[in-house]
Amino acid sequence: MAAASEQDLKPTCRVVRAGAAFTGKQALSYAPAISAESVGARGIHLQLVTIPPGGKAKPHKHAAHETALYVLSGRSGMWFGEKLEEHVAAEAGDFLYIPADMPHQPYNASDSEDCVALIARTDPNEQESVILLPELDEAHR
Template identity: 65%
Template sequence: MDKKSTCRLIRSSRTYHGKQGLDYAEAISKESVDAQGICMHLLTIPPGIRAKAHLHQDHETAIYMLQGKSAMWYGEQLELHMELDTGDFLYIPAGMPHLPYNPSETESCTALIARTDPNEQESVLLLPELEAALQKKGKDY
């Protein structure tokens, strides 16, 4: 029986550094279990840390906040803002620019993330020009 045709248990003990600038706990992906249509991993953002502005071109993202509080700038020019608390679900449509961050100076936040892209990093498109525009506007993150 090959690995495509059976269930696979992953005990996440490895991490990888994503293009977004954060470290992810490796879980379900094309790379780990040869997933065909989904990627799922755990993300802990340390206090005061943020990702790089990015989008996932053709893939949707679903997030569940397991612990703590997170915040995110999003929209075509990162003009919109939201905060997530423990127990919140978040949907990010394909192609939506976003920049998540941890607003706390003392507590980490942890989220379970799933995307319709089975690859851990292929669909990540960095948007440094949006990040620069956000900084010019004096927006906190």
């Protein structure tokens, strides 16, 4: 997504199409839409995430930022907690909340279908608050 000029970022209502997909620090595919970069957002970003069949994120957390997701298609599981010892499952039509600073590792529970979700986070810059947790990489192989 091309960087907007300062004039373009004046707060106003905008229609935005998802930008080109990129692979985030978490090793998942994201299509950014609403963000500080695209519309000058100050406290939120909104984007799509796609987890391929059998795919999973690197264990991570978002420093000081809450996350909410809506699963559009597919099924996902997520390990969470200080040692990734807790688990939830979500499927199309479910909402999921992740508190700020919560270690988590989402994965696609299907070996044949993508899991696609809409993500909203209180960080207007998607990748800035991502903290990878390599010490948890072996928790769920």
